[in-house]
Each structure stands twice: as C-alpha cells, then as structure tokens.
Amino acid sequence: MAAIDETTINRLNATAYAFPRHEQTFPTLTAPEIERMRRFGEPRSYKDGEALFETGTPGPGMFVVLSGSVAITQRDGLGRVTPIIDQGPGQFLAEIGQLSGRAALVDGHADGVVETLLLPPDRLRALLVAEADLGERIMRALILRRVSLIQGGAGGPVLIGSASVGNMAPLQNFLARNGQPHHVLDPEADTDAADLVARYSPTRAELPLVVCPNGTVLRNPSETALAMALGMIGSHAEDRLYDVAVVGSGPAGLATAVYAASEGLSVAVFDSRAFGGQAGASARIENYLGFPTGISGQALAGRAFNQAQKFGAEMLIPVSIKSLDCSKASGAFKLATGCGHTLRAKSVVVASGARYRRPAIDHLERYEGRGVWYWASPIEARLCAQQDVVLVGGGNSAGQAAVYLAAHARRVNMMIRGGGLGASMSRYLIERIEATPNIELMFNTEVIGLEGAETLERVRWRSRLAPDEFTMDIRNLFLFVGADPATGWLEGCGVQVDRGGFVKTGVQNGEGTPAVPLLETTVPGVFAVGDVRSGSVKRVGGAIGEGAQVVAALHGYLADAGSPTL
Numbered sequence: 001m002a003a004i005d006e007t008t009i010n011r012l013n014a015t016a017y018a019f020p021r022h023e024q025t026f027p028t029l030t031a032p033e034i035e036r037m038r039r040f041g042e043p044r045s046y047k048d049g050e051a052l053f054e055t056g057t058p059g060p061g062m063f064v065v066l067s068g069s070v071a072i073t074q075r076d077g078l079g080r081v082t083p084i085i086d087q088g089p090g091q092f093l094a095e096i097g098q099l100s101g102r103a104a105l106v107d108g109h110a111d112g113v114v115e116t117l118l119l120p121p122d123r124l125r126a127l128l129v130a131e132a133d134l135g136e137r138i139m140r141a142l143i144l145r146r147v148s149l150i151q152g153g154a155g156g157p158v159l160i161g162s163a164s165v166g167n168m169a170p171l172q173n174f175l176a177r178n179g180q181p182h183h184v185l186d187p188e189a190d191t192d193a194a195d196l197v198a199r200y201s202p203t204r205a206e207l208p209l210v211v212c213p214n215g216t217v218l219r220n221p222s223e224t225a226l227a228m229a230l231g232m233i234g235s236h237a238e239d240r241l242y243d244v245a246v247v248g249s250g251p252a253g254l255a256t257a258v259y260a261a262s263e264g265l266s267v268a269v270f271d272s273r274a275f276g277g278q279a280g281a282s283a284r285i286e287n288y289l290g291f292p293t294g295i296s297g298q299a300l301a302g303r304a305f306n307q308a309q310k311f312g313a314e315m316l317i318p319v320s321i322k323s324l325d326c327s328k329a330s331g332a333f334k335l336a337t338g339c340g341h342t343l344r345a346k347s348v349v350v351a352s353g354a355r356y357r358r359p360a361i362d363h364l365e366r367y368e369g370r371g372v373w374y375w376a377s378p379i380e381a382r383l384c385a386q387q388d389v390v391l392v393g394g395g396n397s398a399g400q401a402a403v404y405l406a407a408h409a410r411r412v413n414m415m416i417r418g419g420g421l422g423a424s425m426s427r428y429l430i431e432r433i434e435a436t437p438n439i440e441l442m443f444n445t446e447v448i449g450l451e452g453a454e455t456l457e458r459v460r461w462r463s464r465l466a467p468d469e470f471t472m473d474i475r476n477l478f479l480f481v482g483a484d485p486a487t488g489w490l491e492g493c494g495v496q497v498d499r500g501g502f503v504k505t506g507v508q509n510g511e512g513t514p515a516v517p518l519l520e521t522t523v524p525g526v527f528a529v530g531d532v533r534s535g536s537v538k539r540v541g542g543a544i545g546e547g548a549q550v551v552a553a554l555h556g557y558l559a560d561a562g563s564p565t566l
Helices: 006-025 031-040 121-130 132-152 168-177 191-200 223-229 251-262 297-310 378-383 396-406 427-434 540-561
Strands: 042-046 051-053 062-075 081-087 107-119 158-160 183-185 209-211 217-219 241-247 267-270 314-316 321-325 333-337 342-350 354-356 388-392 411-416 439-443 445-451 458-463 469-473 477-479 483-485 526-528
Touching: 006 132, 031 062, 031 107, 031 121, 031 132, 042 062, 062 132, 107 121, 121 132, 121 297, 132 297, 158 168, 158 191, 168 223, 168 378, 191 209, 191 217, 217 223, 241 251, 241 333, 241 540, 251 267, 251 297, 251 540, 297 314, 342 540, 378 396, 388 396, 388 445, 388 469, 396 411, 396 427, 396 439, 411 445, 526 540
Parallel strands: 158 183, 241 267, 241 342, 267 314, 342 526, 388 411, 388 477, 411 439
Antiparallel strands: 042 107, 051 107, 062 081, 062 107, 158 209, 209 217, 321 333, 333 342, 354 483, 445 458, 458 469
C-alpha cells in the first residue's frame, strides 16, 4: 500500500472535521420531524425565480423546503454575489436573525417550483421551546449560519476608506459587536472601491463611504444611521405595553431578559450601541464559573443575546433611552427613545451600567476613534500590530486588554497612577502580566497630552513623583480608567442615586431591614441591577446573578400592581 503524503493527511483531517460542522449548519430533517413542525407553520408556494426573502428586507421567518430547491446567495453593496448553498427537500432556510424577524442577510430564490412550510418568528420560537431536541438542532444551525456569514467576509455593507479615516474603526467595531457581516475595502488597493470614491467625490470628512446591500451610499454615517439603513432596528411597537422594559444589555440586562422572557413576561431590551456592555469588549474572561479555559466577553454576551431572542425578548439595539416618565399618568411607565418614539412598560429594570470614564487629557476628544480607544478588540489589535502602544489603567479590564494586545503589539507601555496592581487587579492577571516580556509596567505615571495632525501621533506623559514631562511616538492609546454610572436618563423621575451617581436600591426602614425588595429603587416598579446599582459587586458573575434575582421581584410587583389602564 502506498504511503500517504502529509498534504493528503491534512486534507483528510480537515474534511473529517468540516463534515460534522457542515451537517450541523445545514441539517436535513426527517419526515416525522417535518410532520411535528406543521402545526407551527403554514404552506407557501413559489414560482421559478421568485424570491422567498431578500437582503435588507425583514425576513418572514423560517422556511422548511417540502419540494424543489432554493438557491441561497450573499451580496454586498457593490453588487457582488457569492453563492452559499442550494437547499432542497427536508432542509430549512433561516439564520439567527429570523427569531425576531430582522432584515435578511442573504437572498433566497426558487430554483423551479418550490413548496415550503413557513414558520413566522413567533411560531419559530414556540417550536424551539416546545420541541426540545429538534429545537436544539435548529438553534445550533441558526447560530452557525450567522457565524459562517460573518467569517465569509463576502456580503453585507462595504466600508470604503483607509483604516485611519473618519469613523472607520468605530463603525467596524459597532458592526462586529452586533454580529453583522461586513467587509472593508481600501480605495488604494481595490479598483471598484476607487471607482466609487471617484464617482461620489467625498471630502475627507465624508469618509468612510458605506455602501449598503441595497446600493444606498452613506457618507461617514453615525452608528444609528447605519443601523437604520441596514434594518437592524425593527418596529418600536409603540402600541404595545410590555411587562418589563430593560434598559441596558450588558450581563445584568441580558440575564434579566433571559429569565423574565423564559417565565412568560413580555420583555423589551434597549441598548444605545451593542449587546454585552463593557463586558462584551473583554478579550478573555477567565474567572467566570463554568469556563475553565476562559471565554471572550463577546462570545458570552452573544450566547445570552441569542437565548433572550429564543424566549421572545424583543431586542431594540441600537436604541437609546433619553428619559423615563414615572408619573404613570396612563397607568404605565413611559420611555422616550433617541429616535423620537415613546414606549410603555408596566415595570422598568435599570441595567444601563456605566460609561467609559474620560480622563482630563488635553485634546482627548479630538482623537477618539482616531488613535484613542476605550476597548481592545481584534480591529484595534490589527491597527497596532508591531507598534508600541500605551495602555492606561490598573484594573482587571486593563489587565485583560494588556495581555491581549501584547500578542499583537511590539510593546505595551502600561501606565498606572498608583504604585502597584495588587489593590485593583486579580492575582492571576498580575502574574500573567509580569510573565509577559513585552509589557512594561510604568507606576506613578499619567498621560497629560496628545498630539497629531488628523490621527494620534504622540503622547505626553509625566511621573507623578517628579515634575519632568516626556513624549513618546504613539499612534494608539488605550484608556481603561474606570467608568461613571449611566443614569442621566433617570433625572426627574424620582429614582435616588448615591454621591457617585449609582442607583440606590432596597431602601431600609427604621429597623435596618429593606422596606422594599433588595433590587427595587425608591420608585415602585423601577428596579436596578448590575454595575449601575449602588453597592453591586462590579463583576460579570454578580451582574448575571442580579439579573436572575430581579425577576422574582418583578413577578411580585406585577402581581400586586395588577393591569394598568390602557
């Protein structure tokens, strides 16, 4: 028997591993399984060439192919079409976004006459809950399909411009954090991108250009404008009265959504940017129960986000809440959104966490998104490859970021205002930092100024023990100096906060015991969980625990309050 060369062995091994993954991503249902699904769906027929769904338009739900074949393709804003797969009898058409009827990320066209069974989003969610084993297979496939679309890098919006121009990096980070497929083209290297730039002749301030799959061209858009153009923000359901409005989708808010929705409460979750909060930007969380090898904040938050959708929580992201009306004039709380809409809820959970603290550094705002970062994702890591960077901070988030960046940057200069790390950082991170040769610890130091033309070029710093100032050629500065509570939207509502701005809960009576449930604020029906709450542990595990715990208090309040006047 002839010997098998190494290349062939590698190919066979790759095939062996890829095949099960393909089967999990595109499984074929059995006839009995399809029969069990019929009570959740309705028959739909399509002619040859007819579209079942199209990129950028709200998806109708999940299709089960009964006969015929459907061609699935992915297209970007430049009209480039990439075939994905042809699916036939026994296979189903959907990805995770169809749990909530979000805009489709791919096109599906009938190849010949096609008979299907359509499960609208609400019936799809009902199926996942009612049919545990079958639901698990479908849920895994929906998640894997979104992952494949993201990793494929072929479809979605096209961001055109150099890495350092305008809001390029923030927009990339925004799309990545929200699990949206996209790709970037540099007009200096790509002819189609160069032609588009020439056609629209944007000024430098109007870059990057963003070309949506439907052909719409945006000039250096805001995150909200981009989200609306991509159909990420669905109906705001102004006519609906929710049992619970959760403001913030960090670990605490996501936990609240999962447990409340799984227990039958109608839940709306709001976040101004992306799910996961500050924890979602963590490169690796190693001290969370059940993950001995660690897990990225994005992966942990993504799983919770999908769970919440599975149980029917409505995820309104990115939608900011500007104010809360606690007068209950119509029998319910009113939340005013940044989009100009008003939504109503019987109860409110404040899980808005904290906003990145901006230290007093000269010209800081000028360089935000242009060399100054408050998180460390793969996007920023690529920007500082083989460069010297400065990272300011001495807490766990700073430690995780320093270790992560050290694998990409030439040197990480870690500046700490104090004289050590022991008071604010976990021991395992301290040991890892000390063992990483390209992390330089600079104690009793602080950044005092930034310089550069359009992007950051130099950092001025000084020792807190001497008056001398120094300059370093630095193009990327990472700030992890704590956070301030995001509670401005509660002003005028009667919710009490402590001197630091964190929300007070569990107000005590004269005997020193809580007069209200531990997580309820000074306004009945308004609760607070996670980092925004005064006295909270400020850990991912603690936030998730509070999110689960508050649901019991919600049930108690809703049962006592009865049904508000409509």
